[in-house]
Amino acid sequence: MGITIEDIKKLKELTGVGLTDAKVALVEANGDFDKALEAMRKKGLTKAEKKGDREAREGLIESYVHSNRIGVIVEVNCETDFVARLPEFKELAHQVAMQIAAMAPKYVSEADIPAEEYARVKAELLSSEALKSKPAEMADKIVEGQLSKHFAEQVLMSQTFILDDKMTVADRVKEQIAKSGENIVVRQFKRIELGVNE
16 A cells, blocks of 8 residues: 555644654554554553643633533633644534533543542442342442443543544543643533523
8 A cells, every 4th residue: 555645644634743753654554544543543642641640720711502501611721821722622622512511421530529429329339139149249349330330421531422432531632632742631610501400
């Protein structure tokens, strides 16, 4: 398979890497664009993990209103004002706001789940009839799995991303971290639905 300059440029745009890195990835993948893209994404996500410790205090507050019935306001942070002004960053914040409107999460991350709520749900699950006949160790493992499943829908970062069901919201944020080279954090959000008090 031949490697074209168009493919190199396209790979550069999609992954945020330099032209040389894009060309090397295509050569290593024997010209297979999809294979090269996958390899670069994995490489970028690995770098993104390392950037997660850096402080993010710049950013923007994005709002989204759906059919005049659901309103969302979300704070998305990055490290510099320069990145905060990029159209791709604004697009990410908008996509996160749409996600919140559509999927109604309660928490940004698992760390935001109140300990009392976690304990309450765990106790509820442990007291189910189906678990009473199981050995304690097995019951605990089953409950851990059920807890993860229970809270996955309520935690924004664990939800399946509405615009690509092959990734979570956390994966989408990491993808943007890889492209921008900066840490990006969804700090907080508020979702208001007409006629619904939470």
